[in-house]
Amino acid sequence: MSEYVLLSKLTKIYETPKGPAVIVRDFDLSIKKGEFVSLIGHSGCGKSTVLSMVAGLSEVTSGGVIIGGKEINGAGPDRGIVFQSPCLLPWLTAMENVMLGVDQVFYTAGKLERRQIAEYYLTLVGLGESLDKKPAELSQGMRQRVGIARAFSLSPKMLLLDEPFGMLDSLTRFELQQVLLELWRKDRKTALMVTHDVDEALFLSDRIVMMTNGPEAEVGEILEVPFPRPRDRKAVLEHPEYYKLREQLIGFLEERAHIRPEKKQMELHRVSMAEVPPTNLGSIDKNQTQPVELKS
Amino acid sequence: MNKENQFKFDWVILPLLAAVTVIVLWAMVSSIQGVSLPSPLKTWEASKLYILEPFAKRGELDQGILRFTWYSLVLVVKGYALALIVGTPLGFLLGVSKLFTKSLDPLIQVLRPVSPLAWLPLGLILFQKSEPAAIFTIAICAMWPTVLNTAMGVRAIPQDYLNVARVLKLSRSRTLFKILIPAALPYMFTGFRLSLGIAWLVIVAAEMLTGAPGVGGFLWQEYNSLIYEHIILCILTIGIIGFVLDRLMSLVEQRFKTA
Numbered sequence: 001m002s003e004y005v006l007l008s009k010l011t012k013i014y015e016t017p018k019g020p021a022v023i024v025r026d027f028d029l030s031i032k033k034g035e036f037v038s039l040i041g042h043s044g045c046g047k048s049t050v051l052s053m054v055a056g057l058s059e060v061t062s063g064g065v066i067i068g069g070k071e072i073n074g075a076g077p078d079r080g081i082v083f084q085s086p087c088l089l090p091w092l093t094a095m096e097n098v099m100l101g102v103d104q105v106f107y108t109a110g111k112l113e114r115r116q117i118a119e120y121y122l123t124l125v126g127l128g129e130s131l132d133k134k135p136a137e138l139s140q141g142m143r144q145r146v147g148i149a150r151a152f153s154l155s156p157k158m159l160l161l162d163e164p165f166g167m168l169d170s171l172t173r174f175e176l177q178q179v180l181l182e183l184w185r186k187d188r189k190t191a192l193m194v195t196h197d198v199d200e201a202l203f204l205s206d207r208i209v210m211m212t213n214g215p216e217a218e219v220g221e222i223l224e225v226p227f228p229r230p231r232d233r234k235a236v237l238e239h240p241e242y243y244k245l246r247e248q249l250i251g252f253l254e255e256r257a258h259i260r261p262e263k264k265q266m267e268l269h270r271v272s273m274a275e276v277p278p279t280n281l282g283s284i285d286k287n288q289t290q291p292v293e294l295k296s
Numbered sequence: 297m298n299k300e301n302q303f304k305f306d307w308v309i310l311p312l313l314a315a316v317t318v319i320v321l322w323a324m325v326s327s328i329q330g331v332s333l334p335s336p337l338k339t340w341e342a343s344k345l346y347i348l349e350p351f352a353k354r355g356e357l358d359q360g361i362l363r364f365t366w367y368s369l370v371l372v373v374k375g376y377a378l379a380l381i382v383g384t385p386l387g388f389l390l391g392v393s394k395l396f397t398k399s400l401d402p403l404i405q406v407l408r409p410v411s412p413l414a415w416l417p418l419g420l421i422l423f424q425k426s427e428p429a430a431i432f433t434i435a436i437c438a439m440w441p442t443v444l445n446t447a448m449g450v451r452a453i454p455q456d457y458l459n460v461a462r463v464l465k466l467s468r469s470r471t472l473f474k475i476l477i478p479a480a481l482p483y484m485f486t487g488f489r490l491s492l493g494i495a496w497l498v499i500v501a502a503e504m505l506t507g508a509p510g511v512g513g514f515l516w517q518e519y520n521s522l523i524y525e526h527i528i529l530c531i532l533t534i535g536i537i538g539f540v541l542d543r544l545m546s547l548v549e550q551r552f553k554t555a
C-alpha cells in the first residue's frame with residue numbers, strides 16, 4: 001500500500017483555565033496518493049482541529065504528520081487550503097489573490113507563465129470573465145471558486161478542505177462540488193476534506209472517516225466508498241449501495257459516535273444521548289435528494 | 297415637514313440661527329463699557345482689506361490673510377510629514393511586537409499629553425533655529441494618533457489574512473506590503489486625520505512663540521500692536537482652515553474604508 005500522507009498519533013491539548021482540554025487524542029490515518037478522504041463527525045468534535053494541524057496552522061501537541069515521506073513543520077504552500085470562508089484579501093482582485101500564491105511558488109517561472117497558471121485555474125472554476133473583480137463584487141459562491149482556484153494553482157502535494165461549501169445554498173453547493181470534482185479529476189490531488197454533509201462526503205470521497213465525539217476525539221469507523229469514477233451525481237444517487245452507505249454513516253453519527261472504540265473505559269467518557277446534538281434525520285426516503293446536514 | 301425642508305432646517309437654518317445668536321451676544325459684550333473687545337462691525341471694517349485681498353503682500357508684517365495661512369500650511373505640512381514618517385513605522389512595530397508595546401507604551405502615555413508649549417523650548421535648545429524647532433514640535437505632538445491607530449490597525453488584522461501569509465510562506469517584506477499595510481490602511485488613515493488636526497492646532501502656538509510669519513505669528517503681532525480686530529480674524533481663519541483640512545482628510549479616509 002502506498003501511504004502518501006500519514007497522520008500518526010495526532011493529539012491536540014489546549015491549556016485552559018480549568019486544566020488541559022484534550023480535544024483530539026491519538027488520531028491515526030493514512031491516505032494513499034491521489035485519494036480523496038472525508039472527515040465527518042458532529043459539530044465541535046475536533047475535525048477542524050485535525051485539519052489545521054495537518055495544515056500547520058495549529059500546533060501539534062504530540063504525534064506527527066508525514067506528507068510524501070517528509071514530516072511537516074509549520075504551514076507551507078505544499079498544502080492547498082480551502083476554508084469555509086474563502087479568506088480572500090479584499091483589496092486584491094480575484095486574479096491578484098491567486099497570483100499572490102503563484103508568484104510565491106513558481107518564482108522561477110516568467111511573469112507571463114505565472115499569469116497563465118492563475119488564469120488557467122480561474123477559468124477552470126468558471127471565473128474567466130471575472131478575473132479583475134474584487135471579492136466584494138463577487139457572490140459568495142464565486143468567492144469560494146477563487147479560493148478553490150487558489151488552492152489548486154499552488155500545485156500542492158495535497159488539498160485540505162474545511163467545510164468548503166458549508167456557507168453556500170444547496171444549489172451553489174452542488175455546482176461547486178461538481179467544480180471541485182472536475183479539478184480533482186484533472187490533477188488527482190490527495191485530498192482531506194472536513195464536512196458535515198453525508199451526501200457530499202459520499203459523492204466526493206474514496207473513503208469516509210467518521211470521528212467520535214469529543215473530547216478526546218479519534219477515528220471511529222472508516223467507510224470505503226465503492227462508486228466508480230468519474231462520478232456523476234445521478235449515477236451515484238442511483239447506485240444500489242448508496243442508501244445502505246448513507247444509513248451506515250447516519251447510524252454512526254446518531255448511535256455510535258459517542259461510543260469509545262475498545263481500549264478506553266466507556267463509563268468515564270460516556271456522553272449521554274441528550275448531549276449529542278439533535279439530528280433531525282427521521283426515516284430516509286428513497287427519492288430524497290436534498291443533502292442531509294448534521295449540524296447542531 | 298418633508299425631507300428636503302427638514303434638511304434645510306437642520307443644516308442651514310439652525311446653524312445660521314446659532315451663528316446670528318453668537319454674533320448678537322458678541323456685539324452686546326463688546327458694547328459694555330470698559331471691555332476692549334471690538335464689535336463685529338469694527339472687526340469687519342478692520343479685516344476687510346485682509347480678506348478681500350487675501351494674497352496681497354504690503355510688507356513683511358502686513359499681508360493678506362490667505363498668504364499668512366499659506367506660510368502656516370507649508371510649515372504644518374513639513375511637521376506633519378515628519379510625524380507620519382516617524383509615526384507610521386513606530387505604530388507598525390508596536391502593532392507587530394508585544395515586546396515593543398510593553399516597553400514603549402508607558403513612555404508614549406507619558407509623552408502624549410505634553411503640551412506643544414512645553415516641547416517648543418526643547419526644540420529651540422536642540423535646533424537653535426525657529427523653523428526646525430517648530431517642525432519638531434508639530435511632529436512630536438501630532439504623531440501620537442498615527443502611532444496608536446496604526447498599532448491598533450495592525451493588531452486588528454484578522455487571523456485569516458495572516459494565515460494566508462503563513463500558508464504561502466510570504467517573505468517579511470511581501471507580508472508587510474501585500475497584507476499588513478493594506479489591511480491596516482483604514483485605521484492608519486483615521487490616525488492620519490487626527491494627526492493633521494493636532495498639527496494644525498500646534499502651528500499657532502509654535503508661530504506665536506517663534507515669531508515665524510503665518511496666521512499664528514500675525515495673531516500674536518497684532519495683539520502686541522493692540523489691533524484686536526485682527527485677532528478675531530485670525531481665530532476665524534484658523535478655525536475654518538482646520539475644518540476644511542479635517543473634511544478633506546475624512547474624504548480620503550472614507551475612500552479607504554470601503555477598500
Ligand SMILES: Nc1ncnc2c1ncn2[C@@H]1O[C@H](COP(=O)(O)OP(=O)(O)O)[C@@H](O)[C@H]1O
Pocket residue numbers: 014016021023041042043044045046047048049050214
Ligand atoms: N483555543 C481553544 N481553547 C480551548 N478549546 C478550544 C480552542 N479552540 C477550539 N477548542 C475546542 O475544540 C473543539 C473542537 O473544535 P473544532 O475542531 O473547531 O470542531 P469541528 O471543526 O469538528 O466543529 C471544540 O469543542 C472547541 O470548543
Ligand SMILES: [Mg+2]
Pocket residue numbers: 044047048049
Ligand atoms: Mg469546524
